[in-house]
Amino acid sequence: MLIIKKIKILYKTIILLKKTNKKIGLVPTMGNLHNGHVKLILLAKKYADIIIVSIFINPMQFNNLLDLKNYPQSFKEDCIILKKHNVDIVFFPCIDEIYPNGIRKQTFVEVPKLSKILEGSARPGHFNGVTTIVCKLFNIIQPDFAFFGEKDYQQLLIIKILIKELNYMIKIISLPTIRLKNGLALSSRNNNLNSKEKKIAPYLYKIIKKTCEEIIKGDNTRKNIIHASKILLIKKGFSIDIFDVYNSKTLENSSENVKKLILLASVWLGKTRLIDNKKILLIH
């Protein structure tokens, strides 16, 4: 497994690989790898000959310095996981390599349709940071396929729009959220939960599931169902940024005649931000 820290070296390696017609799969990460990342790597192996995993905690997508500082890092352990799964290249640049002139005046990529609502409104600038680093990785690595988890649903939609509107010839493959047995969505941020919070956290998905089931049943208005669920979440100890149902394609507030919906949840448990979602398909 090659660990490459410099863009120039990675770029030269990519040119050589491209000459051999190998299909390249990119799994972009911020490290602190868990089973969800492993599942992405295993999925990538089904599509591509060469698997590249990038590990970069991207400061441009953090609107909160403390959040950036607290983001868990475990490069040594990550490498053990990546080696075990026969990843070919790990791209592990430092901040100066990616942003040699700092991030304040960095040219950025914005997907105006979706980047300022929901998570984008709760975390101003977050999605511009995501789309900018993702474009940089796409330009340096020129993958045939790139793999993203569905837990970050708004991020996934934004990246799909970016691919289409900027004419990248990259196929985006997504993976359904990987969960613990108790339903908690895997996330590097779970490592920041204390033992009491770890017991509470699984209620998020339990309440999401219950809400979706009630919406499908349709015995009560959507507004009442969501309201009751929010009260339940607060009672369990969550504070809520986002908990509502949206059109799953446009993320607009769903009108009654939209059939494909998504429940998006973004909550705080102590100092940890947890996000999750569940699709709802109405057939009546």
Ligand code: PAF
């Ligand atoms: O989903 C993530 O881990 C990050 O947002 C990504 C896509 C690696 C960009 O930094």
